[in-house]
Amino acid sequence: MKSSVVLKQREARTLRREGWKKADLHVHTWNSYDVLRVPSMSPKSLLRKARRKLDFVSFTDHDNMDAYDEVNGKGLVSGVELEVLDEKRVGHTVHMNIYGLDKELFRELKAMAEDEKNIYKIIGKVKKNNLQYVYNHPFWFKDDESFNPHKMLKLAEKFPVLEYNTTMIKPVNELVLWAAKEKGKGIIANTDTHIGSMGTTHTLSQGDTFKEFFNNVKRRKSYIVPRDMNKNLMLREIMQRIDHFFNPEKDPAKDYRTGINERLDKTINFFSTTRFRKLPFVDGALRMAFKKAASRSGRFINKHLESQGRLVEDIKKKLRIEKN
Numbered sequence: 001m002k003s004s005v006v007l008k009q010r011e012a013r014t015l016r017r018e019g020w021k022k023a024d025l026h027v028h029t030w031n032s033y034d035v036l037r038v039p040s041m042s043p044k045s046l047l048r049k050a051r052r053k054l055d056f057v058s059f060t061d062h063d064n065m066d067a068y069d070e071v072n073g074k075g076l077v078s079g080v081e082l083e084v085l086d087e088k089r090v091g092h093t094v095h096m097n098i099y100g101l102d103k104e105l106f107r108e109l110k111a112m113a114e115d116e117k118n119i120y121k122i123i124g125k126v127k128k129n130n131l132q133y134v135y136n137h138p139f140w141f142k143d144d145e146s147f148n149p150h151k152m153l154k155l156a157e158k159f160p161v162l163e164y165n166t167t168m169i170k171p172v173n174e175l176v177l178w179a180a181k182e183k184g185k186g187i188i189a190n191t192d193t194h195i196g197s198m199g200t201t202h203t204l205s206q207g208d209t210f211k212e213f214f215n216n217v218k219r220r221k222s223y224i225v226p227r228d229m230n231k232n233l234m235l236r237e238i239m240q241r242i243d244h245f246f247n248p249e250k251d252p253a254k255d256y257r258t259g260i261n262e263r264l265d266k267t268i269n270f271f272s273t274t275r276f277r278k279l280p281f282v283d284g285a286l287r288m289a290f291k292k293a294a295s296r297s298g299r300f301i302n303k304h305l306e307s308q309g310r311l312v313e314d315i316k317k318k319l320r321i322e323k324n
Ligand SMILES: [Zn+2]
Pocket: 081, 095, 136, 137
């Protein structure tokens, strides 16, 4: 599937020299439950890093805006990744990024998500407050849920912009491009990084302020430079997370979830709570063992990627059935 919105790195650099702005608007800090508390993942160090490569960045932690107690200032767009499970109207969990909000409004939206569980009502409130918002990784849902592409497409109509997301494989992201074209929506490409690799995927558009930038994205006057999930990238991410886990400044009290594999999470949490962790020798040996195991087996990585591939086939089949 060819798309006119996708640029090569080289073409993107030319546009940027001509004044186009570069953004990664989906970044997790140590305030997310699935990020360990290591110094490189603090909002402060992430913002310092982001300013070297991006014009706009947003720290969108899961259901909290604590990052904004730690940082603010130029180029940083306030944001949050809100989780909504609207069983009645959608049937599976949805993640949406909301930008430009303050903590008070966030608390109201979070309460709506928890109590009323009506995503259409939440979107209405976000819209009334003139905020920018995005349907994150629209083909994602939780492991124990079932996905209804028809309901997803209906919901996508209510969003101005859909997200191309680096945690998904290319065929899934190509479906997002297809859906955006079909529904006349803007496309944004984000890393959704949990290890601080900001900007490796990004969006280019014009505008001196974030509002102008986002308005141009809405009007499809923008480009993306995307990267998709694959075996190598996933392995690199796991290695990085293993390093984070063994970092001495990590917070062992926090229940840690990689979001990749439940058994891996259980193992990591088990070791983090046992006395073994306190012995430096065991610590080094464990780190090596984890890395060896991760690089050698690769089986659950394949399983994870294959399940995304199957999802695409399933969705295509279901949507074709509707068209015929
Ligand atoms: Zn998400």
